[in-house]
Amino acid sequence: MDWSALPNPTAHPCDDPERVAHALRLLTVSTTANETGDAASLLADSGFVCAHAAMVFPAAYTATPILLDLVEHGHRPRIKDAALGLLSNALDYFPTAGHNRVDTPYGIHVPLCCAIARHFRGRRAALLAHGIHGKQLLAEADLHWRLTVEEAEVQGDGSLTAIATLEGTPFRTPVEAELHTPPFEQPVRTVRVDALTADDSDTACIELRQTPSRPAPGSCLYPAECGRREH
Numbered sequence: 001m002d003w004s005a006l007p008n009p010t011a012h013p014c015d016d017p018e019r020v021a022h023a024l025r026l027l028t029v030s031t032t033a034n035e036t037g038d039a040a041s042l043l044a045d046s047g048f049v050c051a052h053a054a055m056v057f058p059a060a061y062t063a064t065p066i067l068l069d070l071v072e073h074g075h076r077p078r079i080k081d082a083a084l085g086l087l088s089n090a091l092d093y094f095p096t097a098g099h100n101r102v103d104t105p106y107g108i109h110v111p112l113c114c115a116i117a118r119h120f121r122g123r124r125a126a127l128l129a130h131g132i133h134g135k136q137l138l139a140e141a142d143l144h145w146r147l148t149v150e151e152a153e154v155q156g157d158g159s160l161t162a163i164a165t166l167e168g169t170p171f172r173t174p175v176e177a178e179l180h181t182p183p184f185e186q187p188v189r190t191v192r193v194d195a196l197t198a199d200d201s202d203t204a205c206i207e208l209r210q211t212p213s214r215p216a217p218g219s220c221l222y223p224a225e226c227g228r229r230e231h
């Protein structure tokens with residue numbers, strides 16, 4: 001991983017991706033309580049998050065799987081706890097203005113919080129094994145829902161009905177959402193989800209308004225408010 005290639009958006013004194021890599025290594029090999037605490041403080045005050053400004057940086061998206069590995073396989077309970085605390089901060093804090101999106105293997109310009117939350121969902125078993133705090137973190141991650149459209153149909157009144165796969169918790173409607181359309185090069189559009197019906201299999205039926213055209217299969221929706229999260 002070339003940490004120096006990660007965006008260093010603001011020249012914020014905290015934002016140093018190389019220091020994140022260094023601190024992650026220190027946390028991984030730490031043995032005493034002091035060493036673990038020092039490594040965790042370094043991450044809480046580096047390009048991962050900046051605790052005193054409650055900021056999260058794009059490098060947190062890259063660092064999240066490494067911290068999830070530590071939650072699962074860390075060789076001391078306090079390393080697991082420290083990793084979990086940092087992951088919780090990464091989801092809670094807001095990004096710096098203009099750097100609140102990341103490119104991922106499943107789409108570009110994804111809201112940073114939603115991309116981090118998706119990493120958490122991918123490690124559900126490891127987080128559930130970490131007791132109440134792991135469970136809480138998953139519940140928070142599930143608020144960053146994602147819908148993937150499977151098929152959509154225009155109704156007589158001009159609204160759209162779509163069958164979609166829901167990740168995360170079913171949400172209240174109406175709600176504004178960002179529509180990301182493959183090949184994910186177009187600017188993100190804001191649409192309104194008027195209704196959501198979800199079943200236990202994660203298949204959802206949604207009604208959409210303010211949609212300029214029928215969303216192609218594979219289009220994704222994220223909460224519009226996540227795309228507005230920034231300092």
Ligand SMILES: [Zn+2]
Nearest residue numbers: 113114144226
């Ligand atoms: Zn989000």
